[in-house]
Amino acid sequence: MEKSPADLWRHVKSRYFLLGSVCENCGTKYFPPRVVCRKCGRNTKMKPYKFNGTGEIYSFTTIRAPADEFEEQAPYTVGLIKLDEGPIIEGHILTDESNEPIKIGTRVKVAFRKMYKEGNEGLIYYHYKFVPAPEQQKKQEKSKQKRA
Ligand SMILES: [Zn+2]
Numbered sequence: 001m002e003k004s005p006a007d008l009w010r011h012v013k014s015r016y017f018l019l020g021s022v023c024e025n026c027g028t029k030y031f032p033p034r035v036v037c038r039k040c041g042r043n044t045k046m047k048p049y050k051f052n053g054t055g056e057i058y059s060f061t062t063i064r065a066p067a068d069e070f071e072e073q074a075p076y077t078v079g080l081i082k083l084d085e086g087p088i089i090e091g092h093i094l095t096d097e098s099n100e101p102i103k104i105g106t107r108v109k110v111a112f113r114k115m116y117k118e119g120n121e122g123l124i125y126y127h128y129k130f131v132p133a134p135e136q137q138k139k140q141e142k143s144k145q146k147r148a
Helices: 005-010 068-073 139-143
Strands: 019-023 046-050 054-063 076-083 088-093 107-118 123-132
Touching: 054 088, 088 107
Parallel strands: 088 123
Antiparallel strands: 019 046, 054 076, 054 107, 076 088, 107 123
């Protein structure tokens, strides 16, 4: 991972839902949004796409020595979340809002929370984080037969 969460979030234009893009030519969805589809190149037909905000934990780590702007929040957990629609995105995982221990594959949903204040102007940023949501099952799994 080369981009820090702060770098990533500076590029997120919408604060209250995950706005990405979808290529109408091949159906690939992107977050953050892209202008040119990786698969289609000049045949790209991109339009905005609103993600439903559910997915599962792909990997995670707990940060104990954070960047200055996150100091008040340490220790905190960041991870890669695989959205149900496909893209894998980085985000904070709020582990203290659920009694469920998190692990790879834990279901999560997006939530919008205060990030940090910037300088003397006291600006407050809201950005996406993820909270464990064990009740949020993938739609496909409902149709699967249990093999007990
Ligand atoms: Zn495409």
